[in-house]
Amino acid sequence: MADNAEKVYVCRCEEITREDIAKAIEEGALTLSGIKKRTHAGMGLCQGRTCRKLITEMLKGKKDPAEILPPTVRPPVRTIKISELIEGDE
Amino acid sequence: MKVKADIAIIGGGVIGTSIAYNLAKRGKKVILAERYDHAAGATGSCDQHIILQSKNPGIHLQLALASAEIYKTLERELDAVVDYRQDGGMILIENEEEMKVMLDFTARQKKIGLDVEILDRRDAEKRQRGLAKHLLGATYSPQDAHIDPLKMNLAFARAAGRLGAEILLETEAVGFIRQGGRVRGIKTNKGDIFADLVINAAGAWAPLIGEKAGLKIPIKPRRGQIVITEPVSGYIIGDILSAQYIVAKYNPDLLAKSDNRAIQLGVGLALSQTEKGNILIGATREFVGYDLSNSREGLKEILKNAARLVPGLAQMNFIRVMSGLRPYTSDGLPLIGPVQGLEGFFMAAGHEGDGIALSPVTGRIVADLVCEGRTFMDVSAFDTNRFALY
Numbered sequence: 464m465a466d467n468a469e470k471v472y473v474c475r476c477e478e479i480t481r482e483d484i485a486k487a488i489e490e491g492a493l494t495l496s497g498i499k500k501r502t503h504a505g506m507g508l509c510q511g512r513t514c515r516k517l518i519t520e521m522l523k524g525k526k527d528p529a530e531i532l533p534p535t536v537r538p539p540v541r542t543i544k545i546s547e548l549i550e551g552d553e
Numbered sequence: 554m555k556v557k558a559d560i561a562i563i564g565g566g567v568i569g570t571s572i573a574y575n576l577a578k579r580g581k582k583v584i585l586a587e588r589y590d591h592a593a594g595a596t597g598s599c600d601q602h603i604i605l606q607s608k609n610p611g612i613h614l615q616l617a618l619a620s621a622e623i624y625k626t627l628e629r630e631l632d633a634v635v636d637y638r639q640d641g642g643m644i645l646i647e648n649e650e651e652m653k654v655m656l657d658f659t660a661r662q663k664k665i666g667l668d669v670e671i672l673d674r675r676d677a678e679k680r681q682r683g684l685a686k687h688l689l690g691a692t693y694s695p696q697d698a699h700i701d702p703l704k705m706n707l708a709f710a711r712a713a714g715r716l717g718a719e720i721l722l723e724t725e726a727v728g729f730i731r732q733g734g735r736v737r738g739i740k741t742n743k744g745d746i747f748a749d750l751v752i753n754a755a756g757a758w759a760p761l762i763g764e765k766a767g768l769k770i771p772i773k774p775r776r777g778q779i780v781i782t783e784p785v786s787g788y789i790i791g792d793i794l795s796a797q798y799i800v801a802k803y804n805p806d807l808l809a810k811s812d813n814r815a816i817q818l819g820v821g822l823a824l825s826q827t828e829k830g831n832i833l834i835g836a837t838r839e840f841v842g843y844d845l846s847n848s849r850e851g852l853k854e855i856l857k858n859a860a861r862l863v864p865g866l867a868q869m870n871f872i873r874v875m876s877g878l879r880p881y882t883s884d885g886l887p888l889i890g891p892v893q894g895l896e897g898f899f900m901a902a903g904h905e906g907d908g909i910a911l912s913p914v915t916g917r918i919v920a921d922l923v924c925e926g927r928t929f930m931d932v933s934a935f936d937t938n939r940f941a942l943y
Contacts, residue, residue, distance in 0.1 A: 477829075491720075491722055492590070493590065493722065493723060494589075494590060496590065496593070496597075497590045497591075497722075500590070500591065500592045500597055500703045500707075501703075501707060503829075506873070507872075508783060508872055510872060510873055535845075535875075537847060537873055537874045537875060537876075538847065538874055539871065539872075539874075542783060542870045542871070542872050543870060543871065544867075544868065544869070544870050545780075545782070545856050545859075545860060545866055545867050545868070545869055545870070545871055546860070546867040546868065548852065548853055548856055548871075549853060549856050549857050549860060549867065551853075
């Protein structure tokens with residue numbers, strides 16, 4: 464059971480566990496962006512749509528929630544094919 | 554907070570942390586102040602190339618070759634995995650004019666010791682499938698490599714920390730402690746850091762730090778936008794650039810005069826694939842001040858250019874884009890060394906798009922100069938005082 468408790472996947476896309484996130488926080492990550500850069504959580508297919516909220520919860524213990532800035536979320540909103548952007552306007 | 558160190562470093566990117574590591578290794582007491590976090594600037598928003606072929610034949614390439622030597626054993630030295638892979642690299646050539654430039658470029662690179670050759674289209678296709686039919690060929694060097702820049706930055710920081718360096722995140726340099734004519738430390742939002750020497754390693758933000766010391770540092774932020782695809786199985790081998798990229802890099806004036814939008818945006822192909830399978834597609838080279846946004850136009854021109862050279866990319870999905878500010882200098886060389894007339898202040902910035910590639914050697918040179926007053930190679934070309942700083 465103890466083993467399983469540690470294997471809670473917070474970011475499914477990149478397979479990052481609760482333990483990985485906790486380690487990053489312990490190392491000094493204070494922002495969602497800091498967690499992303501240390502663990503790759505939020506870098507996968509869904510771009511953090513699920514894990515962003517869970518990680519914010521975990522950061523609350525370290526920092527005033529009002530000070531936890533949102534990470535830079537970049538387009539596209541949904542995964543799109545490269546040809547669609549190239550031909551989109553033409 | 555009121556702390557004291559031998560050396561205070563401003564900037565926790567790959568250059569600042571490499572310097573922190575190298576100085577801590579020599580027994581110096583180091584404190585590093587970082588405004589946000591590691592990899593918050595160009596280090597966290599770049600591609601992953603350690604490409605030698607793109608370097609101007611001359612002191613620039615010599616510096617990169619020296620850095621590449623250090624890279625070979627760096628993972629062992631730092632006891633860290635940074636996904637270093639030496640898979641070689643190619644620069645795609647589209648027309649006779651580019652071929653002429655690249656023949657000359659590679660001939661001069663060979664003289665400096667780079668292993669590089671020109672492949673015809675068929676041999677280029679053997680190394681990388683899916684190249685556009687109109688290509689004449691490509692240069693190839695087995696010495697090109699790539700790395701995970703985030704892991705590299707954190708590995709330097711952790712190794713520096715193990716050696717006693719103190720790293721202060723979310724600590725912003727707001728001014729300098731002056732005594733007589735010299736700098737005695739940094740004022741930060743968290744308090745004063747006293748030090749015998751302050752090193753400005755703030756990359757594209759180095760001129761803003763310089764201003765606080767009354768200096769005009771001639772570094773300009775140059776925006777590079779990059780597109781990231783979903784992970785796919787092995788497709789891009791090593792690093793791939795286009796000869797057009799070399800032109801974009803070394804001839805900014807030419808770009809300004811062109812009426813082609815892609816050329817004005819400084820678009821040049823920079824392709825590579827990560828360990829996880831994401832393909833990084835770059836990049837623009839734009840002067841837009843400190844604007845870190847992505848533009849639809851920039852992204853479109855990057856992708857159009859990439860799909861023109863490697864048509865299969867058009868069928869892939871992309872999941873993210875990013876944009877970073879590279880610290881540009883007018884002669885393409887970094888500023889490394891003390892500043893005349895301002896004792897206690899030292900520059901280590903201005904690597905433009907080569908910060909990752911040049912971070913190991915920059916750390917070593919800075920540690921050499923600070924501790925011994927000299928280093929293993931002629932670094933006069935990087936002398937901070939070649940520019941008017943006041």
